[in-house]
Ligand SMILES: O=C(O)COP(=O)(O)O
């Protein structure tokens with residue numbers, strides 16, 4: 001008898017509706033019923049994936065902020081701090097730009113290790129200022145993330161696998177963007193959804209024909225053992 005494989009799932013572009021925004025409600029039941037650990041590995045701030053796990057009704061196994069925050073269900077690990085990214089934002093602001101999220105911005109309000117900037121904002125000066133301070137800017141297709149170069153989702157996933165006690169060689173990952181490449185490299189089997197960027201597609205073992213949650217749902221069907 002084989003069992004359901006552990007999963008590592010991205011949120012935006014991967015669990016979203018095919019029109020890009022919002023979680024596709026069809027993922028809730030299969031994830032709640034999945035008989036192996038489900039890790040949510042995202043660029044979003046820590047509270048978002050925690051809430052997602054909570055509302056699906058699964059244990060909170062979370063890689064947030066592109067690996068900056070890792071939650072094993074018992075311990076939280078921070079692999080960077082926000083100060084350097086905040087300094088980039090201050091300089092970006094001094095040059096006349098802003099995050100693009102408005103004054104009370106919930107995108108960054110609880111973000112602990114990086115800063116996210118709306119895609120409508122100019123990336124050129126952002127990249128320049130970040131590079132001068134030794135940081136990188138990652139374009140996920142949903143936001144620009146100003147971050148320390150060290151953290152990544154794959155390392156966060158390894159931390160969780162060690163703590164929870166599952167094998168990454170058995171783990172199946174689904175993602176859509178450059179910030180999922182380290183996840184793909186860490187696991188035994190990786191899938192890029194059809195809407196994925198070229199970097200993610202090149203790094204995945206397989207590129208799906210289906211977009212967004214349709215792709216993830218197709219993977220769940222395919223990797224679930226038949227009786
Ligand atoms: O926060 C983003 O920009 C993207 O989030 P994701 O990693 O869940 O796709």
Ligand SMILES: [Mg+2]
Nearest residue numbers: 010012013176
């Ligand atoms: Mg994504």
